[in-house]
Amino acid sequence: MRLTERYSKETGREYALRMLKDNIIHLDLVPGSMLSENELSSEMNLSRTPVREALIELSKVKIVEIYPQKGSAVALIDYKLVEEAIFMRNVLECAVVELACKTAGEEAVMQLNENVKLQEFYLENRSPERLLKLDDEFHRLLFHITGKDQVYQLMDSITIHFDRIRSMSLIAVKDLKTISDHHAIVDAIAAKDGVKAKELMEKHLSRYKIDEEALRKEYSEYFL
Amino acid sequence: MRLTERYSKETGREYALRMLKDNIIHLDLVPGSMLSENELSSEMNLSRTPVREALIELSKVKIVEIYPQKGSAVALIDYKLVEEAIFMRNVLECAVVELACKTAGEEAVMQLNENVKLQEFYLENRSPERLLKLDDEFHRLLFHITGKDQVYQLMDSITIHFDRIRSMSLIAVKDLKTISDHHAIVDAIAAKDGVKAKELMEKHLSRYKIDEEALRKEYSEYFL
DNA sequence: TGTCAAGCACTAGTATACAAGTACGCTGTA
DNA sequence: TACAGCGTACTTGTATACTAGTGCTTGACA
Numbered sequence: 001m002r003l004t005e006r007y008s009k010e011t012g013r014e015y016a017l018r019m020l021k022d023n024i025i026h027l028d029l030v031p032g033s034m035l036s037e038n039e040l041s042s043e044m045n046l047s048r049t050p051v052r053e054a055l056i057e058l059s060k061v062k063i064v065e066i067y068p069q070k071g072s073a074v075a076l077i078d079y080k081l082v083e084e085a086i087f088m089r090n091v092l093e094c095a096v097v098e099l100a101c102k103t104a105g106e107e108a109v110m111q112l113n114e115n116v117k118l119q120e121f122y123l124e125n126r127s128p129e130r131l132l133k134l135d136d137e138f139h140r141l142l143f144h145i146t147g148k149d150q151v152y153q154l155m156d157s158i159t160i161h162f163d164r165i166r167s168m169s170l171i172a173v174k175d176l177k178t179i180s181d182h183h184a185i186v187d188a189i190a191a192k193d194g195v196k197a198k199e200l201m202e203k204h205l206s207r208y209k210i211d212e213e214a215l216r217k218e219y220s221e222y223f224l
Numbered sequence: 225m226r227l228t229e230r231y232s233k234e235t236g237r238e239y240a241l242r243m244l245k246d247n248i249i250h251l252d253l254v255p256g257s258m259l260s261e262n263e264l265s266s267e268m269n270l271s272r273t274p275v276r277e278a279l280i281e282l283s284k285v286k287i288v289e290i291y292p293q294k295g296s297a298v299a300l301i302d303y304k305l306v307e308e309a310i311f312m313r314n315v316l317e318c319a320v321v322e323l324a325c326k327t328a329g330e331e332a333v334m335q336l337n338e339n340v341k342l343q344e345f346y347l348e349n350r351s352p353e354r355l356l357k358l359d360d361e362f363h364r365l366l367f368h369i370t371g372k373d374q375v376y377q378l379m380d381s382i383t384i385h386f387d388r389i390r391s392m393s394l395i396a397v398k399d400l401k402t403i404s405d406h407h408a409i410v411d412a413i414a415a416k417d418g419v420k421a422k423e424l425m426e427k428h429l430s431r432y433k434i435d436e437e438a439l440r441k442e443y444s445e446y447f448l
Numbered sequence: 449t450g451t452c453a454a455g456c457a458c459t460a461g462t463a464t465a466c467a468a469g470t471a472c473g474c475t476g477t478a
Numbered sequence: 479t480a481c482a483g484c485g486t487a488c489t490t491g492t493a494t495a496c497t498a499g500t501g502c503t504t505g506a507c508a
Contacts, residue, residue: 011292011492012491013280013492036458036459037460038459041493047492047494048460048492048493049273049492050491052461053277056281057281057284060281061374061378062374067459067500068235068459068460068461068499068500069459069460069461070458070459070460070501071458071459071460071500072459080371081374083371084373084375087319087375088316088372088378091315091319092315092316095315099311147307147308148308148311148312149308150285150305150308151311151382154312154378154379154382155378157378158374158375158378235461235462236461237461260488260489261489261490262488262489265463270462270463271464272462272463272464272490273461273462273464274461274462274463276490291470291489292469292470292490292491293469293470293488293489293490293491294471294489294490295470295488295490296489
């Protein structure tokens with residue numbers, strides 16, 4: 001398990017959760033491997049309590065499995081869950097972007113444009129981590145300006161299934177197309193063209209397609 | 225706080241969660257009231273641990289607020305969150321019913337029909353609790369037959385905001401219209417008419433409209 | 449050698465003890 | 479009387495101790 005520093009105001013539970021998610025997404029905790037509350041606790045210099053609370057939360061979205069009195073494990077990759085994550089994201093993102101066309105004011109459009117401008121900047125300056133962060137931020141922003149933060153948070157919790165296989169397939173999607181997609185989406189919102197925006201979003205999200213069969217062959221031991 | 229019996233195989237955490245949800249929905253724990261882990265523990269004959277775990281889970285969907293080192297409280301009614309719950313439900317249910325038209329086989333349609341038949345039966349026999357349960361089951365079934373159980377579960381977690389104000393407005397919506405809606409939806413699925421099914425679902429969900437202003441007047445002290 | 453049973457080592461679930469931080473009231477002083 | 483400051487009684491966060499249940503291992507016996 002790869003550990004990074006604990007933030008100053010972060011509680012033990014939040015820290016444990018962050019570490020576990022990171023390590024699961026990047027396969028440092030490999031799918032199917034057993035997790036011991038005791039081991040994790042001592043590794044992270046915490047007691048069982050905060051670690052356990054983090055594991056419970058992760059088990060809610062089935063990325064961690066808890067077998068009472070037996071043990072816990074990182075869930076194997078269940079492609080059905082990956083598809084659920086993709087489905088949920090597609091449906092909600094499209095609905096939100098359509099809604100944004102109806103409700104977004106000048107201020108909101110400006111925020112979106114600012115984000116896209118920064119994406120262009122960091123593309124030139126080759127900073128993929130920052131680009132990834134801005135990409136996430138862009139989508140989060142769409143939910144925020146339409147007042148759907150809680151919906152985003154719930155959707156985000158299941159996205160971990162998708163994030164994990166995305167990290168396996170080594171996609172560094174952050175390219176020109178992605179950014180021009182974002183640009184077009186903001187334009188559609190500014191023009192209040194709901195149909196167009198929805199269409200663009202659908203196309204945009206389809207870029208994240210992953211070759212399931214290839215992954216399944218290469219990492220068959222990670223799959224359910 | 226109104227308590228019911230603990231199921232045999234239920235863990236303490238599950239029991240605490242069930243009790244808290246029930247009491248919050250039915251306003252036995254009134255919006256804005258403080259919650260003490262200690263009090264709740266002794267009331268439910270549990271220790272703080274399982275109660276605390278339940279509270280943490282409820283705080284994830286903002287129905288309970290935890291102020292570190294200060295206390296916890298039942299969240300006041302934030303109509304924005306209610307709207308988020310309604311939005312999420314509308315969007316996902318429509319998408320799912322549309323999907324069901326593409327994928328549902330004979331077996332699935334039969335399950336749906338069986339459910340509707342039971343609804344008709346319990347309508348005649350005047351058993352509103354059972355009708356409510358069948359209604360929930362009907363919608364859950366749509367997610368199940370399309371393989372979106374996890375999506376349902378996440379959506380369901382935020383629905384508590386809606387359930388709470390629904391219980392305030394004393395809606396016993398379980399009438400003929402509801403059931404005939406269900407019937408029509410199943411027919412559309414059987415006929416694989418996605419557009420129609422979506423339309424019907426939208427109309428169906430719109431029946432649950434709640435008069436916000438009236439509630440806000442009557443229970444202003446419960447609102448944010 | 450094969451089989452079965454007892455025990456041990458592990459797990460998660462729960463209870464309890466302790467730490468750290470907050471709010472509020474009381475008391476003493478000006 | 480007003481106000482400052484300390485102390486107390488609460489809170490949640492964390493650590494640890496205990497309970498109960500699982501499965502594997504080991505050893506005795508047929």
